[in-house]
Amino acid sequence: MGFTSAVAVMWYRQVKKFYMAKPRLLGSLAQPILWMVFFGLGWSSTIRGPMARMLFHGLDYMSFLAPGVYMMSIFIVSFMSGVSVIFDRQFGYLKELLASPAPREAIMLGRVLGDSTVSIAQATVLLMAAKALAPGISLATLPVASLVGFLAALCFTSLGSIIAFKMETFESFNIVNTFITMPMLFLSGAFYPIDTMPAWMRHLAYVSPLTYAVDATRGLLAGYSHLPLAVDAAALLAAAAALLLLSAAAYKRATVG
Amino acid sequence: MIKAEGLTKRFSSLTAVDHISFRVEVGEIFGLLGPNGAGKTTTVHMLATLLKPSEGEAWVAGFSVTESPGEVRKHIGIVFQEPTVDRFLSGWDNLYIHGMIYGVPRGELKERIRKALEFVELERWAGVLVKKYSGGMLRRLELARALLYEPEVLFLDEPTLGLDPQSRAKMWEYIKELRRSQGTTILVTTHYMEEADRLCDRVAIIDRGRIVAEGSPEELKRKLGSEVIYLRSRKASELIDELREAGLSARMLSPELIALAVSSATEAMPKLFTVLGNLIKHVEEISYHRPSLEDVFLHYTGRKLRDSEADAADFIRMVARVRRW
Numbered sequence: 061m062g063f064t065s066a067v068a069v070m071w072y073r074q075v076k077k078f079y080m081a082k083p084r085l086l087g088s089l090a091q092p093i094l095w096m097v098f099f100g101l102g103w104s105s106t107i108r109g110p111m112a113r114m115l116f117h118g119l120d121y122m123s124f125l126a127p128g129v130y131m132m133s134i135f136i137v138s139f140m141s142g143v144s145v146i147f148d149r150q151f152g153y154l155k156e157l158l159a160s161p162a163p164r165e166a167i168m169l170g171r172v173l174g175d176s177t178v179s180i181a182q183a184t185v186l187l188m189a190a191k192a193l194a195p196g197i198s199l200a201t202l203p204v205a206s207l208v209g210f211l212a213a214l215c216f217t218s219l220g221s222i223i224a225f226k227m228e229t230f231e232s233f234n235i236v237n238t239f240i241t242m243p244m245l246f247l248s249g250a251f252y253p254i255d256t257m258p259a260w261m262r263h264l265a266y267v268s269p270l271t272y273a274v275d276a277t278r279g280l281l282a283g284y285s286h287l288p289l290a291v292d293a294a295a296l297l298a299a300a301a302a303l304l305l306l307s308a309a310a311y312k313r314a315t316v317g
Numbered sequence: 318m319i320k321a322e323g324l325t326k327r328f329s330s331l332t333a334v335d336h337i338s339f340r341v342e343v344g345e346i347f348g349l350l351g352p353n354g355a356g357k358t359t360t361v362h363m364l365a366t367l368l369k370p371s372e373g374e375a376w377v378a379g380f381s382v383t384e385s386p387g388e389v390r391k392h393i394g395i396v397f398q399e400p401t402v403d404r405f406l407s408g409w410d411n412l413y414i415h416g417m418i419y420g421v422p423r424g425e426l427k428e429r430i431r432k433a434l435e436f437v438e439l440e441r442w443a444g445v446l447v448k449k450y451s452g453g454m455l456r457r458l459e460l461a462r463a464l465l466y467e468p469e470v471l472f473l474d475e476p477t478l479g480l481d482p483q484s485r486a487k488m489w490e491y492i493k494e495l496r497r498s499q500g501t502t503i504l505v506t507t508h509y510m511e512e513a514d515r516l517c518d519r520v521a522i523i524d525r526g527r528i529v530a531e532g533s534p535e536e537l538k539r540k541l542g543s544e545v546i547y548l549r550s551r552k553a554s555e556l557i558d559e560l561r562e563a564g565l566s567a568r569m570l571s572p573e574l575i576a577l578a579v580s581s582a583t584e585a586m587p588k589l590f591t592v593l594g595n596l597i598k599h600v601e602e603i604s605y606h607r608p609s610l611e612d613v614f615l616h617y618t619g620r621k622l623r624d625s626e627a628d629a630a631d632f633i634r635m636v637a638r639v640r641r642w
Contacts, residue, residue, distance in 0.1 A: 069417035152401040
């Protein structure tokens with residue numbers, strides 16, 4: 061069993077699986093759109109004018125928010141796909157995978173790449189729609205932003221599966237949602253700038269890779285980033301490498317049956 | 318095709334499989350019959366190289382399971398007791414992904430999938446999500462999956478567990494057809510006597526990790542006589558002395574249960590009354606019938622195959638399964 065064909069077939073599985081789940085496809089696309097429309101329009105009609113432009117570094121609120129929601133969508137889809145390893149265990153499918161002669165690193169990598177592909181595809185569709193509400197967004201830099209998105213997706217799928225392997229039961233799913241997904245989103249700078257946060261919050265924010273991902277995409281799509289792009293990219297690369305390695309280790313450790 | 322010698326598996330303090338030895342010939346359908354927790358699944362996992370034996374050795378398709386597990390894996394197919402399919406993919410995709418990660422030659426894969434699906438009559442369902450399949454269809458899909466690499470030896474762990482009688486009969490048909498057309502050697506585990514009786518050429522009765530009897534279902538039943546009479550009594554130990562003195566082949570199965578192997582129950586019954594004389598008033602229950610594999614099991618273990626113990630185990634397993642949610 062070749063390494064590459066195992067990666068390829070796992071990629072196929074993740075993508076096909078997502079494509080087959082129509083309601084999920086629609087749901088995960090609708091969620092960020094709802095954020096854009098209600099949260100975005102709600103706030104942008106509250107904070108308007110030159111004051112807002114100053115707060116959001118020359119951007120109107122919708123254009124400030126759109127790259128954040130783009131990254132939020134990548135984050136949620138890829139993280140949840142990573143966590144879905146627990147479904148596979150629940151339904152016995154993990155046994156089928158781990159008992160196979162295919163290298164486990166290949167299975168892990170194929171999965172991560174497949175989930176990342178799915179989340180990028182979805183976020184791209186979302187961004188096209190968001191453009192209608194956020195005039196300050198440029199789609200010309202979308203290919204580069206997708207690269208950043210892909211790197212972020214690698215981080216979060218890996219993170220998701222590392223956590224899934226640690227979870228004993230499915231009930232812990234909600235705990236993860238409350239204590240990992242929500243704080244990471246609020247700290248990411250997707251909804252409000254990081255530089256005006258209280259110091260302790262700002263320090264926490266810089267621990268999370270999501271923060272760098274949001275900053276980089278905002279820089280690319282809306283033209284403003286808090287940190288230099290190179291710093292964001294370096295932080296994301298380091299996080300992706302570390303998390304991929306940890307995730308591969310978790311797959312290797314997992315026992316069959 | 319399969320040879321086990323002194324195969325043993327210990328899980329810390331528990332000996333799940335205790336020095337079992339048996340042989341399965343080429344093209345045979347061999348059954349491991351026993352209650353839940355008897356060690357059937359553990360045995361299969363050891364033969365399929367998913368578990369390392371604590372002691373003993375086994376050969377499958379000519380290869381040692383301890384020395385060349387990789388070679389063994391290339392020659393076997395396995396259907397696990399609990400479903401291991403991906404419910405959110407179609408049946409075809411399940412087979413395709415399985416074929417790919419288990420190394421079925423790429424050029425042949427699509428043709429083999431077609432043949433396997435045709436064999437289990439699921440062609441029309443190939444594109445449908447597996448979560449919409451019935452229990453019987455799910456098992457058939459898993460059988461098809463195990464057939465993808467055209468195994469010489471097929472392990473089926475409780476292939477009809479939880480299926481309705483109709484689906485069960487259908488599964489038996491497929492298994493028999495497979496042996497007929499491909500000459501596949503098949504090892505089935507089951508706790509359904511009827512299944513072992515109808516399906517298997519030979520069975521090994523396994524209880525608490527040991528093989529207590531082995532032979533064709535016919536042989537095993539014949540050993541018990543052509544009919545068996547059961548006597549239930551609280552004074553069974555007194556009764557049995559009388560019966561033995563009179564030259565009847567009586568056996569104590571449990572402190573309150575005696576079995577008599579006879580050639581004809583209707584003829585033996587009057588003699589029984591004469592022999593027991595006054596003691597007959599201590600007999601609470603008399604029954605007789607042609608021996609089934611259930612009687613064989615009772616004969617060798619003193620317990621019924623599906624007694625309360627097995628039911629309790631079933632229940633605990635079910636609870637465990639539910640709680641994992």
